[in-house]
Amino acid sequence: MDLENCRGIMVYCEIDVCGIIDNSLELIGHANTLKEKMEHYPEVTAVIIGSDVGSLITVAARHGADRVIMMDNPRYRVYRPDLYSDALAAAAEKYRPEILLVGASLSGEEIGPTVAMKLHTGMAAHCVELKIRDDGQFVQVVPAFGGKVLGDILCPGFRPQMASMKAGMVSKRIFEGKVAEIESFDPDVRGFGDRLQVIETIPETRKRVSLSNAELVVTGGFGIGTQEGWDKLEHMAELLHGVSTCTRPALDAGWTDKEETMVGTSGVAIKPKVYLGFGVSGAAHHTCGIKGAGLIISVNRDANAPIFEVSDFKVVSDWEAIVNAITARLEATSAVCPDPDRA
Amino acid sequence: MALTIAVCIKPVPDSEYYNKITIDPVTKRLNRDGIPTVINSMDKNAIEAALRLREKHGGRVLAFSMAPDTAIENLKRVLAMGVDEAYLCSDRVLGGADTWATSYTLYKAIEKTGPVDLVIMGNQTEDGGTAQVPSQLGEWMGVPHLANVIALDYEDGGMVVKTKADRGTIRYSLKLPAVLAVTRDCNEPRIPSVMDILKVGKKPMRILRAQDLDLNPDFIGIKGSPTQAGEIYSPDMSRKSEALVGDPDEIALRILDELRKAGISIG
Ligand SMILES: Cc1cc2nc3c(=O)[nH]c(=O)nc-3n(C[C@H](O)[C@H](O)[C@H](O)COP(=O)(O)OP(=O)(O)OC[C@H]3O[C@@H](n4cnc5c(N)ncnc54)[C@H](O)[C@@H]3O)c2cc1C
Ligand SMILES: Nc1ncnc2c1ncn2[C@@H]1O[C@H](COP(=O)(O)O)[C@@H](O)[C@H]1O
Numbered sequence: 204m205d206l207e208n209c210r211g212i213m214v215y216c217e218i219d220v221c222g223i224i225d226n227s228l229e230l231i232g233h234a235n236t237l238k239e240k241m242e243h244y245p246e247v248t249a250v251i252i253g254s255d256v257g258s259l260i261t262v263a264a265r266h267g268a269d270r271v272i273m274m275d276n277p278r279y280r281v282y283r284p285d286l287y288s289d290a291l292a293a294a295a296e297k298y299r300p301e302i303l304l305v306g307a308s309l310s311g312e313e314i315g316p317t318v319a320m321k322l323h324t325g326m327a328a329h330c331v332e333l334k335i336r337d338d339g340q341f342v343q344v345v346p347a348f349g350g351k352v353l354g355d356i357l358c359p360g361f362r363p364q365m366a367s368m369k370a371g372m373v374s375k376r377i378f379e380g381k382v383a384e385i386e387s388f389d390p391d392v393r394g395f396g397d398r399l400q401v402i403e404t405i406p407e408t409r410k411r412v413s414l415s416n417a418e419l420v421v422t423g424g425f426g427i428g429t430q431e432g433w434d435k436l437e438h439m440a441e442l443l444h445g446v447s448t449c450t451r452p453a454l455d456a457g458w459t460d461k462e463e464t465m466v467g468t469s470g471v472a473i474k475p476k477v478y479l480g481f482g483v484s485g486a487a488h489h490t491c492g493i494k495g496a497g498l499i500i501s502v503n504r505d506a507n508a509p510i511f512e513v514s515d516f517k518v519v520s521d522w523e524a525i526v527n528a529i530t531a532r533l534e535a536t537s538a539v540c541p542d543p544d545r546a
Numbered sequence: 547m548a549l550t551i552a553v554c555i556k557p558v559p560d561s562e563y564y565n566k567i568t569i570d571p572v573t574k575r576l577n578r579d580g581i582p583t584v585i586n587s588m589d590k591n592a593i594e595a596a597l598r599l600r601e602k603h604g605g606r607v608l609a610f611s612m613a614p615d616t617a618i619e620n621l622k623r624v625l626a627m628g629v630d631e632a633y634l635c636s637d638r639v640l641g642g643a644d645t646w647a648t649s650y651t652l653y654k655a656i657e658k659t660g661p662v663d664l665v666i667m668g669n670q671t672e673d674g675g676t677a678q679v680p681s682q683l684g685e686w687m688g689v690p691h692l693a694n695v696i697a698l699d700y701e702d703g704g705m706v707v708k709t710k711a712d713r714g715t716i717r718y719s720l721k722l723p724a725v726l727a728v729t730r731d732c733n734e735p736r737i738p739s740v741m742d743i744l745k746v747g748k749k750p751m752r753i754l755r756a757q758d759l760d761l762n763p764d765f766i767g768i769k770g771s772p773t774q775a776g777e778i779y780s781p782d783m784s785r786k787s788e789a790l791v792g793d794p795d796e797i798a799l800r801i802l803d804e805l806r807k808a809g810i811s812i813g
Contacts, residue, residue, distance in 0.1 A: 219713055282711070284681075284692065308712045313693045316645065316678035320685035325644060325772030328676035342776070347674055348564045352576065355776030398724075399690040402706070402717040411713075419810045443805070443812060468675065477808045479801070487564050494783050498808045500790075500801060509565055513783045516804060518790045518797055528798035533812070 213300035226306030232376030264383035285394030350491025419445035426482020433458035485510025548604035588668030590735035626738035642768035649682035680727035
């Protein structure tokens with residue numbers, strides 16, 4: 204798309220059984236921050252694609268959408284990347300945003316680059332920061348080498364400037380009482396027709412761990428070593444009312460099946476008050492997901508572990524000795540004072 | 547039906563060494579001296595998936611890469627794994643390509659060597675990790691494409707594919723040709739034997755220069771890339787790294803104390 208008559212920021216709203224996902228709502232909020240630095244204070248447009256999704260309009264508005272484009276049609280009842288990409292591309296062509304943001308979820312990663320191709324524009328993936336420079340240029344900061352290096356990406360000659368961002372990188376904003384302008388848009392999109400068919404969608408039944416509000420996160424790395432060790436760590440995390448999370452090797456080892464709790468470039472970014480890590484080496488792939496933590500405490504038996512450089516407090520020790528000691532303390536307290544109010 | 551399958555391979559710096567990558571403070575250039583270049587790990591899953599289809603249904607597997615001439619070494623490894631032919635698109639004018647220009651060049655290279663029934667790629671590279679090239683190649687080819695593939699098979703003239711979704715899995719059927727991007731969950735890539743390595747010399751391997759490919763000069767390299775790379779920097783994430791010492795019980799008390807100070811309520 205060329206540069207003529209482009210205006211505002213468009214955010215693709217991804218939806219699941221619970222409504223618009225946090226990742227998208229965060230981006231709507233962030234678009235409001237970006238627009239304050241843009242000329243003429245343009246509008247933030249949310250695009251909702253789905254079937255029977257009218258109730259989501261108020262959610263998008265409350266999180267900062269000035270305008271909502273409703274693409275409500277039974278053909279979108281089941282997610283199909285080709286149909287959704289065609290729909291989003293059609294919306295971008297019609298409403299011509301300067302910037303188009305997509306969550307870097309699994310489906311966002313399918314739809315985003317496809318739309319960028321359809322519109323002949325550039326896209327920066329997995330941005331860790333999005334900002335408007337003083338000269339008005341939109342700057343997309345992307346990680347390379349697992350976050351060890353960051354680079355600015357610009358897309359001056361094409362529109363919309365597209366970017367994806369992972370959940371948890373920016374925060375949601377609430378705009379109480381905000382009312383959005385609503386437009387219905389129902390272009391005739393066909394995707395790849397019968398060359399691509401959904402046989403079945405198998406939903407996950409397990410309840411997911413939510414990390415967005417976790418104040419204390421206890422992370423176990425490959426250094427935990429065994430399933431028994433892992434269970435011990437999780438027990439301590441429970442006593443602390445913390446949420447346990449993992450590194451990729453710990454997940455691969457099968458000690459936990461909660462893949463949504465993997466922290467890092469291919470997992471989630473977290474912003475707890477405290478990150479407490481055990482047996483984590485501190486690879487850039489992992490640490491780029493914890494830089495938002497208020498306090499970082501790590502335990503590793505290797506005094507040269509890179510995790511220590513990015514920690515506020517370091518403990519050079521076998522993890523188990525420390526976990527045992529914390530657990531013993533906590534169990535002693537709860538045994539003496541079973542009523543937490545008097546503890 | 548025997549299948550002609552293309553796999554796309556990117557040589558990347560070995561991720562084991564990422565902590566050693568630095569930026570020269572003066573030249574602002576990336577310093578990755580001494581870091582070995584390996585085949586992107588999910589691309590090995592792509593190769594494995596293609597080889598298994600060939601073993602079951604017959605056909606040929608062709609590898610494509612866009613990289614400097616040094617990537618010949620990586621392509622030898624690809625041939626050793628069992629791939630039949632390898633093509634390297636290497637030319638100065640192709641350098642600096644973003645995903646848009648990369649997918650265009652791969653598209654033209656695949657087109658040049660003749661029609662394929664299926665393209666299998668890695669879902670994501672380790673160095674840049676955009677996860678964009680597969681969908682964009684699919685769009686260039688104008689054929690159905692899916693990412694996050696965790697299982698695939700060829701049945702009744704089409705592909706049956708399982709992908710990982712944000713909350714669950716999806717099963718699709720696709721008509722060929724198609725482009726699929728596979729993840730680590732798809733399979734366990736094979737490791738070539740000495741015998742396999744000895745066979746490499748007999749297999750066709752070709753370097754394709756820009757002039758061999760009928761390229762639109764506006765679509766390649768830096769010029770053809772809608773995105774431009776700006777400054778690079780290393781994020782400074784260092785913190786005070788104060789040691790907590792003592793016996794485990796003393797350390798436990800210090801940790802609990804720091805948690806309380808940070809506003810965590812404990813039992
Ligand atoms: C493309 C790509 C994406 C990736 N994405 C992610 C991601 O999102 N998240 C992620 O976490 N990783 C990711 N990784 C993997 C990442 O590069 C590292 O391999 C990983 O973070 C290391 O995990 P770890 O620290 O648990 O394990 P290791 O690196 O094996 O470290 C284990 C640590 O435990 C210590 N230890 C061992 N025994 C003990 C003991 N008894 N007591 C105390 N300490 C002990 C060791 O000293 C060591 O430092 C990715 C890799 C690639 C290539
Ligand atoms: N330069 C390249 N040459 C060959 N294949 C590539 C290249 N870049 C990306 N790919 C393919 O596209 C996949 C995803 O790459 P990316 O979009 O860069 O994360 C890789 O796993 C490869 O299969």
